[in-house]
Amino acid sequence: MSFVEMVEMVDILKRAxxxxxxxxxxxxxxxxxxxNFGVWRSKDQLRKRWSxxxxxxxxxxRRIRRVLQKSK
Structure with a gap:
């Protein structure tokens, strides 16, 4: 999973x-x-990645959170 994809995932999950x-x-x-990225990941894969x-x-x-804070 690329860094940009992880940033998107963390952004959605933190907001919700x-x-x-x-x-x-x-x-x-x-x-x-x-x-946004043309990739398909299962819910289980994303749950595991989040964990x-x-x-x-x-x-x-922490790096992802810093990127999200700078973008807001």
Whole structure:
């Protein structure tokens, strides 16, 4: 998953206050990634990626948050 795709995913999930149980929000992420980048990812893949970012990849998650803060 590219960095730009992850930024898009994190942006949507942070705005919606995603807690891992809201299927509509994840469907929105899937739809936006497909529309904006032409890639199809399953909801399970995105859930796993979101979990990995928050738990294991703190540096990359901080970097994404900084990018989002600068864009606002």
């Amino acid at each position: 206050d995603y807690d891992g149980k809201k299927a509509k929000i994840m469907a929105k992420v899937v739809k936006n990634l497909q529309k 990995d970012l928050k738990i294991r990849e703190h540096d990359q998650y």
